[in-house]
Amino acid sequence: MVRVRFAPSPTGPLHIGSIRTALYNYLFAKKNNGSFILRIEDTDKKRYVFKSEKHIIESLNWCKIFPDEGICCGGKYGPYRQSERIHIYNYYIKYLINNGYAYYSFDKKMNKNNYVIRLKVPKNKKKYIEIQDLIKGKIYIPTNNIDDKILIKSDGNPTYHFANVIDDHLMKITHVIRGEEWISSTPFHLILYKYFNWIPPYFAHLPLLLSSKGKISKRNLNSKKIIYPIKWTENKKIYNGFKEKGFLPESFINFIVLLGWKPKIEKELFSLKELKFIFSIKDINKTNAKVNIQKAVWFNQQYIKKKSLKEIIFLFLYELNKKQITLEKIKKILKKEIIKEILKRISFFSDIFNEIFFIPPKFYDVNIIKKNFNKYDIFILEKIIDIFSLNLNKKINNDYLIKSFISNLNKEKIIKVKKIIRFSIVGKLYGMDIFIILRIIETNDLLKRLKKLLIKFNSILN
Numbered sequence: 001m002v003r004v005r006f007a008p009s010p011t012g013p014l015h016i017g018s019i020r021t022a023l024y025n026y027l028f029a030k031k032n033n034g035s036f037i038l039r040i041e042d043t044d045k046k047r048y049v050f051k052s053e054k055h056i057i058e059s060l061n062w063c064k065i066f067p068d069e070g071i072c073c074g075g076k077y078g079p080y081r082q083s084e085r086i087h088i089y090n091y092y093i094k095y096l097i098n099n100g101y102a103y104y105s106f107d108k109k110m111n112k113n114n115y116v117i118r119l120k121v122p123k124n125k126k127k128y129i130e131i132q133d134l135i136k137g138k139i140y141i142p143t144n145n146i147d148d149k150i151l152i153k154s155d156g157n158p159t160y161h162f163a164n165v166i167d168d169h170l171m172k173i174t175h176v177i178r179g180e181e182w183i184s185s186t187p188f189h190l191i192l193y194k195y196f197n198w199i200p201p202y203f204a205h206l207p208l209l210l211s212s213k214g215k216i217s218k219r220n221l222n223s224k225k226i227i228y229p230i231k232w233t234e235n236k237k238i239y240n241g242f243k244e245k246g247f248l249p250e251s252f253i254n255f256i257v258l259l260g261w262k263p264k265i266e267k268e269l270f271s272l273k274e275l276k277f278i279f280s281i282k283d284i285n286k287t288n289a290k291v292n293i294q295k296a297v298w299f300n301q302q303y304i305k306k307k308s309l310k311e312i313i314f315l316f317l318y319e320l321n322k323k324q325i326t327l328e329k330i331k332k333i334l335k336k337e338i339i340k341e342i343l344k345r346i347s348f349f350s351d352i353f354n355e356i357f358f359i360p361p362k363f364y365d366v367n368i369i370k371k372n373f374n375k376y377d378i379f380i381l382e383k384i385i386d387i388f389s390l391n392l393n394k395k396i397n398n399d400y401l402i403k404s405f406i407s408n409l410n411k412e413k414i415i416k417v418k419k420i421i422r423f424s425i426v427g428k429l430y431g432m433d434i435f436i437i438l439r440i441i442e443t444n445d446l447l448k449r450l451k452k453l454l455i456k457f458n459s460i461l462n
Helices: 016-031 052-062 086-098 160-170 180-196 249-257 272-278 293-306 309-322 327-333 336-343 349-354 366-372 376-390 398-406 411-426 434-440 443-461
Strands: 003-006 035-038 102-105 116-119 128-133 137-142 150-152 175-179 202-206 209-211 232-234 237-239
Touching: 003 016, 003 175, 016 035, 016 052, 016 175, 016 202, 016 209, 016 249, 016 272, 035 052, 086 102, 086 116, 086 150, 086 160, 086 180, 116 180, 128 180, 128 202, 137 180, 150 160, 160 180, 175 180, 180 202, 249 272, 249 293, 309 336, 309 349, 336 434, 366 411, 366 443, 376 398, 376 411, 376 443, 398 411, 398 434, 411 434, 411 443
Parallel strands: 003 035, 175 202
Antiparallel strands: 102 116, 116 150, 128 137, 232 237
């Protein structure tokens, strides 16, 4: 039976490279009717961050990557935190020492009683150690690069390398799917497997994820870049994740699964359910993948379009409620034809706040005014304001008023009226159909924008 594990260190936020590793492990397990285990490798006490574990679990939950065993759900191979398995490592280190495979090492820089325990690397006449990798094929590591690595640190805690091998064996891990940065450590792990007379798991080393400035890392925090699934707070700074930026979890999963994996079928949109059936390690690229956030935005747009009307309304209401906008104020937009128009223009449900229904233009561009309008347009704008002012308290639709107003105008003047109204409402000369906008926007709000534009016209065009 296939058994894989995702084993992050709680030393900071979980970034998309780690989530991709978790996803590939999860999909491989599900494809093969196996088990996906979440293990926390928390032996590095100097770099340990208390809230990291919570971030790891909540990130996986948001992505709907649910472990079969681990710190969140238990299992018969626990404990699943390395800090709770010290007694197990102590047992196996004694075996290595007693058989001459490990030794006490006293460093000159340390006090007399302080020591570490190191692995005794065999003096191999071969120049290379061969690794059979499921992604990269045969890999050869020079033996002169393998030193006597530390197994037990001076504080009595095991190193990652030692605890990792012990845990993988005892938890019956069949496949180790991890980032390619661990390739150089694999020969060391293989030596431990040989000393214990254990059969090693299959190894598959994933290509790196790159940003425009190199490898993505949680150690290089940047509040302007999105590299976390969910938000992370550090030193009173908030680093928003994909969730907070408005990405749907299903679009995020679709985005990251294709960062290094290329399915045999010509298709880009995959549900998590589909991926469980078609994912294969054989289809993982050998080369590194570059993270393109614009592609992630495109995926989000596609998944928004796939939502049912009922789901879209629910998500709109959720976003609007966060801004304390009442149902009374938004009921006009909850119509099928209006929603379709909105969906053409948004990448995230939160973009509805950038739409013209709630937020007036901060300013009117002087260059656009000078290029597209003249002194006569002041007169037209005044007429438009009069129409809405006179009918302010009457139950007449805004779009009906304008249609009546332009019914006797020539084509050129009709275009000009529409242009003035659109510019006053949106601050742009293009966008949603003007009559749809007029049906949605409140007359009071419309008048405020028209009058604000009139002040601008008078100051520039007179």
